[in-house]
Amino acid sequence: MSETKPMRATREAYGDALVELGSERENVVVLEADLAKSTYSIKFKEAFPKRFIECGVAEANMMGVAAGLAASNMIAYTGSFAIFATGRAFEQVRNTIAYASLNVKICPSHGGVTVGEDGGSHQSIEDVALMRVIPNMRVVVPADYIQARAAIKAAADIEGPVFIRTGRSKVPTIFDDGYVFDINKAPLMREGSDVTIMANGIMLAKALEAADLLLTEGIEAEIINVHTIKPLDEATIIASLKKTGAAVTAEEHSVIGGLGGAIAELAASKTAVPIEMVGIKDIFGTSGSEGELLEHFDLTKESIVRAAKEVIVRKA
Numbered sequence: 001m002s003e004t005k006p007m008r009a010t011r012e013a014y015g016d017a018l019v020e021l022g023s024e025r026e027n028v029v030v031l032e033a034d035l036a037k038s039t040y041s042i043k044f045k046e047a048f049p050k051r052f053i054e055c056g057v058a059e060a061n062m063m064g065v066a067a068g069l070a071a072s073n074m075i076a077y078t079g080s081f082a083i084f085a086t087g088r089a090f091e092q093v094r095n096t097i098a099y100a101s102l103n104v105k106i107c108p109s110h111g112g113v114t115v116g117e118d119g120g121s122h123q124s125i126e127d128v129a130l131m132r133v134i135p136n137m138r139v140v141v142p143a144d145y146i147q148a149r150a151a152i153k154a155a156a157d158i159e160g161p162v163f164i165r166t167g168r169s170k171v172p173t174i175f176d177d178g179y180v181f182d183i184n185k186a187p188l189m190r191e192g193s194d195v196t197i198m199a200n201g202i203m204l205a206k207a208l209e210a211a212d213l214l215l216t217e218g219i220e221a222e223i224i225n226v227h228t229i230k231p232l233d234e235a236t237i238i239a240s241l242k243k244t245g246a247a248v249t250a251e252e253h254s255v256i257g258g259l260g261g262a263i264a265e266l267a268a269s270k271t272a273v274p275i276e277m278v279g280i281k282d283i284f285g286t287s288g289s290e291g292e293l294l295e296h297f298d299l300t301k302e303s304i305v306r307a308a309k310e311v312i313v314r315k316a
Contacts, residue, residue: 005173010166010201011109013148015040018077021156022048025075028156031066032079033059038168039079039109059084063092063104070102075156078104082111082124082165086131093161094134101136101160107152111141111165112252113285113293114202123285129257131163132230138183139230140164141251141259143204144174147227150181158183165201167252169290172205186233188240192222195308196240196247198263200227203250203278203299210304221308229262237263238270246311247275250304255279274314276307 021028022044031053036042045052055062059080066076078085085108086093097104113123132139138158142148148166155162162183189204190211199207204225211221222240226232226249241247247267251259260277267273280297294300 007170007172008145009168009170010142010145010148011038011168012040013142013145014079014107014109014152014166015043017149017152018044019047021153022051025156027073028075028077029053029069030077030079031055031062033057033062033084035080038081041079059089060092063089064096066104067092067096067100067102070097070104071100074103076104078106080108081122082108082127083122084108086124086127090130097161098134098136103159103161105152105155105162105164106131107164107166109166110168112167112201113280113297113299114167114169114252114290115285116168116290116293117287119287120285125254125280125285126257127165128229128253128259129261132257132262136160137230138162138228140183140228141200142166142227143201143225144171146173146175146177146179147181150179151227154181154183167202169202171202174205174208183228184231184233186227186236187225188236189223189225190221192220192244194220194244194246195312196222196224196244197250197304197308198224198226198237198247198259199250200225200229200259201252203252206299206301207250207304209301210308213301213305214308219308219312226259226263229259232262232266234266234270237266241267241271241273245273245315247273248278248304248307248311249275250278252299253279254282256282274311276311278303278307
């Protein structure tokens with residue numbers, strides 16, 4: 001992980017990637033739900049005003065309009081906050097977009113609890129689970145600005161709906177500028193033999209830090225960036241689980257239906273290994289600063305270290 005590159009929010013990548021796509025593809029259109037400044041889609045609006053559609057505080061309608069544009073051979077990107085794009089507009093995403101496998105890219109910001117003082121009503125901890133359960137939907141949770149920008153651009157080449165979750169808070173830069181995103185591959189970030197730690201979003205940087213701490217105690221952790229929860233890179237994950245015999249998942253999302261749930265389902269069908277999950281434990285968010293919330297919900301490198309030690313004890 002670079003010590004010199006600045007910290008940037010993954011939501012910033014949305015605006016930058018859209019402008020690049022707008023220059024490269026005349027059939028890219030962007031829709032927003034009165035949150036262009038927050039999601040950074042305002043950058044596309046300023047560059048390509050005739051291809052930007054402001055739908056107002058009407059996310060369900062926005063998804064319907066996006067579906068219509070996609071049915072007319074356009075590539076439609078939608079913004080908004082994760083809680084509204086997935087919760088308020090769920091029926092339209094399911095029945096209008098995914099059922100017909102239309103070329104709509106749902107890229108909301110403000111996923112997870114690091115939304116901060118806005119509190120539980122705006123902290124989306126269920127969005128990944130909601131999107132993951134829908135047939136035809138791909139689900140991506142980038143870890144830094146570079147990966148988010150690459151994923152958002154790559155989505156234009158993927159036929160059908162894609163959900164890409166971005167965040168409000170600034171996060172460490174992990175990947176280099178030349179990084180190439182592959183929705184089907186989970187990058188192996190570090191090799192190890194004692195435990196497999198799988199993470200995405202803001203928790204990848206913390207997983208790498210946790211691996212450093214574990215190494216000081218003689219524990220070698222293998223780190224996998226599971227940026228795509230659907231479809232899972234089953235081959236990489238199962239090979240690692242068979243190698244280490246124990247797993248930890250780390251996510252800024254409910255452990256129900258998110259990364260933890262996905263890995264548990266896969267492991268149960270392919271290889272029996274103990275699993276510990278670091279994530280939101282079936283409770284709503286609350287108001288507080290980013291740092292306070294991460295501590296409150298045990299989304300820290302120390303939490304990952306504890307989980308790794310606990311799961312190693314449970315190895316057969």
